Amino acid sequence: MARTPVSAILPDFPWDTIASAKALAQSHPDGIVDLSVGTPVDPVDGTIRDALASVSAVSGYPTTHGTRELRVAAVESLQRRYGITGLDEQAVLPVIGTKELIAWLPRLLGLGPDDLVVTPELAYPTYEVGALLAGARVVRADGLTQLGPDSPALIFVNSPSNPTGKVLPVDHLRKVVAYARERGAIVASDECYLGLTWEGEAPSILDDRVCDGDHTGLLAIHSLSKTSNLASYRAGFVTGDAALVAELLAVRKHAGMMVPFPVQAAMTAALNTDEHESQQRERYRARRTALLAALRDAGFQVDLSEAGLYLWTTRGETCRTTVDWFAELGILVAPGEFYGPSGAKHVRIALTATDERIAAAVDRLSEG
Numbered sequence: 001m002a003r004t005p006v007s008a009i010l011p012d013f014p015w016d017t018i019a020s021a022k023a024l025a026q027s028h029p030d031g032i033v034d035l036s037v038g039t040p041v042d043p044v045d046g047t048i049r050d051a052l053a054s055v056s057a058v059s060g061y062p063t064t065h066g067t068r069e070l071r072v073a074a075v076e077s078l079q080r081r082y083g084i085t086g087l088d089e090q091a092v093l094p095v096i097g098t099k100e101l102i103a104w105l106p107r108l109l110g111l112g113p114d115d116l117v118v119t120p121e122l123a124y125p126t127y128e129v130g131a132l133l134a135g136a137r138v139v140r141a142d143g144l145t146q147l148g149p150d151s152p153a154l155i156f157v158n159s160p161s162n163p164t165g166k167v168l169p170v171d172h173l174r175k176v177v178a179y180a181r182e183r184g185a186i187v188a189s190d191e192c193y194l195g196l197t198w199e200g201e202a203p204s205i206l207d208d209r210v211c212d213g214d215h216t217g218l219l220a221i222h223s224l225s226k227t228s229n230l231a232s233y234r235a236g237f238v239t240g241d242a243a244l245v246a247e248l249l250a251v252r253k254h255a256g257m258m259v260p261f262p263v264q265a266a267m268t269a270a271l272n273t274d275e276h277e278s279q280q281r282e283r284y285r286a287r288r289t290a291l292l293a294a295l296r297d298a299g300f301q302v303d304l305s306e307a308g309l310y311l312w313t314t315r316g317e318t319c320r321t322t323v324d325w326f327a328e329l330g331i332l333v334a335p336g337e338f339y340g341p342s343g344a345k346h347v348r349i350a351l352t353a354t355d356e357r358i359a360a361a362v363d364r365l366s367e368g
Contacts, residue, residue, distance in 0.1 A: 014338040021327040028330025040229040045276035051269035062261035066094040073271035091242040097234035106134035115153035160193040160307030163348040192223035193308040228270040294365040329364040
């Protein structure tokens with residue numbers, strides 16, 4: 001019997017489709033300014049690096065649940081930074097980067113062909129990938145009325161959003177939680193950009209104002225890639241409903257999904273200190289201010305973008321046309337259609353470039 005490759009059920013990897021635009025941008029005499037992917041470029045704080053090195057001689061296996069020190073640091077950081085209370089350190093689980101968790105979450109929760117997974121209309125592609133890997137059905141919906149009589153098994157929410165930077169207010173999140181509890185659904189809230197809010201406030205799904213202090217059926221997903229620059233460390237964690245976290249832990253033990261011990265030490269240091277995070281936030285704020293003004297001066301409209309590491313930008317044409325326009329200036333951006341059909345006239349522009357490259361982009365936009 002012929003074997004069907006797993007890759008056959010997945011969409012094409014989107015970044016492969018902008019190879020020609022990348023080549024054009026790279027041909028610019030002053031080099032490419034790559035604003036297409038949100039990968040950190042700033043250095044890892046010395047305290048975090050020292051923590052990593054301090055346990056590099058440890059040769060034994062780490063635990064899947066992580067050290068108690070790491071779990072306590074996560075609980076305390078969430079309370080200190082975002083006002084999240086009522087968490088038990090046992091309900092914290094470190095993960096090998098949040099993309100890994102999101103991609104496998106539907107399968108780890110036992111979802112299959114009879115289950116429906118809801119993602120935002122404009123969404124990080126890995127939500128859909130996770131559903132496909134589990135064989136589940138997928139629907140894009142921003143409003144609960146769009147779901148009709150269906151009872152989803154898992155609802156992904158993402159606030160602040162990638163790609164748009166949109167923030168979901170307390171009232172919206174409360175409605176999602178109430179809806180999910182009426183239907184027995186799990187809510188997985190991707191909160192990787194919670195520490196990068198530029199306008200207003202971005203509440204967590206675990207905020208008392210959202211869930212009334214009851215974490216049942218709720219999972220909050222947090223990454224250290226963004227404000228701590230730990231993308232290369234693959235450092236994140238999930239927390240919330242203690243029973244759901246215990247189930248994820250039980251399955252991940254069998255699968256060997258464990259965060260390396262030195263990375264756990266680095267995560268603990270990153271979560272215990274806020275100064276490096278504040279400094280990084282201000283770096284991104286300055287880059288955002290410069291790019292936002294340059295884009296508007298160049299005739300672009302920036303929509304939403306209240307938070308996160310991206311500017312969601314349009315000038316009313318197809319996103320691929322806009323990508324090519326930027327590539328002519330030596331700037332690479334991401335087509336909005338990567339994130340869903342309703343992104344067809346937008347591009348996503350990342351703030352994750354050095355100050356020098358951001359300045360180069362600003363200069364090119366003024367001349368374009």
